[in-house]
Amino acid sequence: MESFPWIVSVDDHTVEPPHVWQDRLPAKYRELGPRIVRAPLAEMTFVGGRFSPRMGAPGSDGPLADWWVYEDLRRPLTRLDTAVGYPREEVRLEAITYEQMRPGSFSIPERLADMDINHVQSALCFPTFPRFCGQTFTEAKDHELGLLCVRAYNDWMVEEWCGPAAQGRMIPLAIVPLWDAELAAAEVRRNAARGVRAVCFSEIPPHLGLPSIHTDDWDPFLRACEETGTVISMHIGSSSRMPSTSADAPPAVGSTITFANCCFSMVDWLMSGKFDRFPGLKIMYAEGQIGWIPYILARADVVWEENRAWGGVADKVLTRPSELFARHVxxxxxxxxxxxxxxxxxxxxxxxxxxxxxxxxxxxPRSREVAEEQMGHLGAPVVEQLVRGNAIELLGLTPEGLWAGGGGRG
Known part of the structure; x- marks a missing residue:
């Protein structure tokens, strides 16, 4: 295409710098809060959708890595967290240090430069250490400290990652304390007051030991999102369980079917009645791709038409699922x-x-080229809509595609 629109990416990632929690937690919590320790890797596997690293003792054999240490959790930085710039055949499951990753993974000046290379104007970034919906803090033992960690992350996200140096090109994405829907609602409102219009959530909350979307437990959170215009953003893996078929299935199996949890989750939402009760809600599925959606919508409509009398949805799903999708998903x-x-x-x-x-x-760095190759059959207005227009409208960006809280693009 002769002139391709600047991309607004709704799913990128930040690798949090070591200081995020150490700079923001009260002094008495800094030795307990998330912190980076350099230590050897003893063993690491990723089988059956489960990631299992083990830290080696000081001075033991094994490659050195930077580890996040928090309560009983020991989580190394890995090449899968930040693989750009490496040939695909060299991207393996290995633990790394900050020096071994591309600086744009964790530093704004270099990130903006990498976005320029990739024809990306603005980007919404999901977390790494907190995991894709902040479940690291939900799974922690001390929820008082966990709440402070959630708030510290969001303060860093708004004030630093999306701060003045980002020139409005980084779009803030908040996490919430998922263990308490009222606290989650309060955090949505706190961040919405400073211009945040997107919040992470789990694709399948019961996998985290939390209530399902079919209960009323989440209503305070959903109400806060609706009233503030906050989009509920669900990333693949935000249930701490990547799709797999067996405990011994290689990662390639899960990588092929990463969309599956999004598929299950979307059916949950369409059959939950939540969209009829909260007509202003908007949800999005990050990294789920879209090719599976037409069949699921067609099947959901058939079930709603023919089986709702015995299917448990006749009294709560008042609108055809495909129509709900068009309005909300x-x-x-x-x-x-x-x-x-x-x-x-x-x-x-x-x-x-x-x-x-x-x-x-x-x-x-080929996102523009990939888009041009795959969208060549579409008209220019539709391409504009897909690569930036829909995101600008959904996330409340300026007409130029910037986050209003972060200044202008230089």
Whole structure:
């Protein structure tokens, strides 16, 4: 395409710098809060959708890595956290240090430079150490400290990652204390007051030991999101369980079916009655791709039409599921030619573009080229809609595609 629109990516990632919690927690909590320790790696596996690292004793054999230490958790930085800039054949499951990753993973000046290379104007970033919906703090023992960690992360996200140095090009994404819906609602409102319009949530909360979306437990949180115009953003893996088929399935199995949890989650939401009760709610599925959506919508409509009398939804799902999808749900993709060929069955207004920087699946530094190759059959107005227009409208950005709380683009 002669002139391709600047991309607004709705799914990138930040690797948090070591100081995030140490600079923001009260002094009495700093030795207990998340902190970086350099130590050897003894063993690390990723089988059956489960990531299992083990830290070696000081001075023991094994490659040195930077580890997040928090309560009983020992979590190393890995090459899968930040793989951009490395040939695909060299991207392996290995523990690394900050010096071994591309600086744009954790530093704003270098991130903006990498975005320029990739034809990306603005980006919404999911967490790394807190995990994709902040479940690290939900799974912690001390929820008083966990709440402070959630707030510290959000303060860093707004004030530093999306601060003046970002020139409005970074879009803030908050986490919430998922263990308490009232506290979660309060954190949504606290951040909405300073311009945050997106919040992380789990695709399948019961996998975290939390209530399902079919209960009323989440209503305070959902009400806060609706009233503040905050988008509920669900990333693959935000249930602490990547899809897999067996405990011994290699990672390639899960990598092929990463969309599956999004698929299950979307059906949950469409059959929950929440959209009829909260008509202003908007949800999005990050990194789930879109090719699977047409069949699920068609099947959900058939079930709603023919089976709702015995299916447990007749009295709460008052609107056809495909209509609910059109009003409330957004699918996100970065590499899905099949989905784009079936865009009419999804709806161009319900699709967002992403680059997944700096993960191993990322299309960086070729996101523009990939989009041009896969969107060549679409008209210019539709391309504009997919790569930036829908995101600008959904996330309340300026007409130029910037976050208003972060200044202008230089």
């Amino acid at each position: 957004y699918g996100c993709f970065f590499d899905d030619p099949h989905g784009l060929r079936n865009l009419d069955a999804i709806g161009a207004a319900n699709v967002l573009y992403e680059t997944d920087y700096p993960h191993s699946d990322s299309t960086w």
